Every structure is written in C-alpha cells, then in structure tokens.
Amino acid sequence: MIEILEIKRTLLTGLTEQAKASPRLRQNYDLRTSAADTSQRMLNVLEVGTQVPIHRHEDTTETVICIEGRLVEIFYEEVVEYIRETTSRTEEVVRKCSFREVKRVELCPREGKYGVQIPQGVWHTVEVLEPSAIFEAKDGAYNG
Numbered sequence: 159m160i161e162i163l164e165i166k167r168t169l170l171t172g173l174t175e176q177a178k179a180s181p182r183l184r185q186n187y188d189l190r191t192s193a194a195d196t197s198q199r200m201l202n203v204l205e206v207g208t209q210v211p212i213h214r215h216e217d218t219t220e221t222v223i224c225i226e227g228r229l230v231e232i233f234y235e236e237v238v239e240y241i242r243e244t245t246s247r248t249e250e251v252v253r254k255c256s257f258r259e260v261k262r263v264e265l266c267p268r269e270g271k272y273g274v275q276i277p278q279g280v281w282h283t284v285e286v287l288e289p290s291a292i293f294e295a296k297d298g299a300y301n302g
Contacts, residue, residue, distance in 0.1 A: 163189070165201065170226070170291050173203040177289075183208035198296040204229065204286045212257055212283045215276075218297040223273035224265035227290025231274050233261040234281040257281060265292075 169187070177185040183205035190199060204227075212234055222231060234257035241252050263274045264287075276282055 165225075170201075170203065173201065173291070174205075174289065177203045177205050177208075184210075196298060198294070198298065200294050201225075201291060202294055203289070203291045204284070205289055206286050208286055210283045212281050214279055214281045215296055216279055219278050220276040221273065221293075221295045222265070222276065223293040224267050224271070225291040225293060226267060228264070228266040228268075228287040229290045229292070230285045230287060231263045231265065231276070232259060232283050232285060233263070233276075234258060234283075235260050236281060265290075 173185045173187055177183060185203050187201040187203075188199075189201065190197065237256045237258050239254045239256075241254055243250055243252050263271075265271050265273060
C-alpha cells in the first residue's frame with residue numbers, strides 16, 4: 159500500500175493545539191521522508207505572540223507559502239558600526255551590529271497574498287497577525 163500524507167484540516171488542527179500548548183507558540187511538522195533527505199520541507203503553525211529571532215540562511219533561498227491566517231515577513235539589512243570605547247587605561251574599537259528594517263511583505267491567502275521567496279543571506283523574521291499555517295522549503299539538511 160502506498161502511504162500518502164494528506165495535508166488537511168485535521169492535521170492543521172492537531173498542530174494548532176500543539177502550538178498553543180508550546181512555550182514557543184509554534185509547532186512544525188517535518189515533511190521529509192527520511193533523515194537522509196537533505197532538503198527542508200515543513201509545515202509550521204504559528205500563534206500570535208511567537209518570537210522568531212532575526213536570522214538568515216547563508217546557504218539557501220527560503221520559500222514561504224501561507225496556507226491560512228495572516229502574517230508579515232519582515233526584512234532587514236545589517237548595520238555595522240565601529241565605536242571607539244575609552245577607559246582610564248585602554249582605548250579599543252568595538253564592532254556593534256544592529257538591523258534596519260527595509261521591507262515588509264504581508265501574507266494572507268484570503269486576500270490572494272500567498273507567499274514569498276526569501277533570497278539567500280537576507281536577514282528576516284516574521285510577525286504573526288493572526289494564527290497562521292505556512293509551508294517552508296529550503297535546501298540543505300536541517301540541523302537545529
């Protein structure tokens with residue numbers, strides 16, 4: 159018998175219940191068929207209030223498709239400053255990094271805003287405006 163995974167309401171409902179109970183307010187579901195599969199394909203259910211740190215994927219583009227809900231993908235550029243710090247005995251230059259928001263892309267399938275392709279190396283995060291389910295795909299083995 160061929161085993162087929164159907165992505166339907168019952169699967170998303172179960173993931174939503176897990177996300178609500180999770181301290182991180184999100185729950186993913188690995189869609190790879192084995193640990194030897196070197197792609198990353200997952201469903202991710204996100205509750206309002208989940209915190210996703212600003213991050214980037216240095217070796218791959220990321221595709222995000224919103225299945226339900228409403229969220230905003232937020233994009234940043236890294237700002238690097240070198241600040242001279244002086245104490246009574248020393249003077250040194252300290253590298254400080256921060257982020258400047260450069261773009262927002264709202265995803266909401268009810269409004270025909272389905273997804274976004276995030277280029278390799280671009281800093282980003284997500285703000286969940288209402289409970290949402292997304293499909294994410296990236297190259298490379300998952301290591302987190």
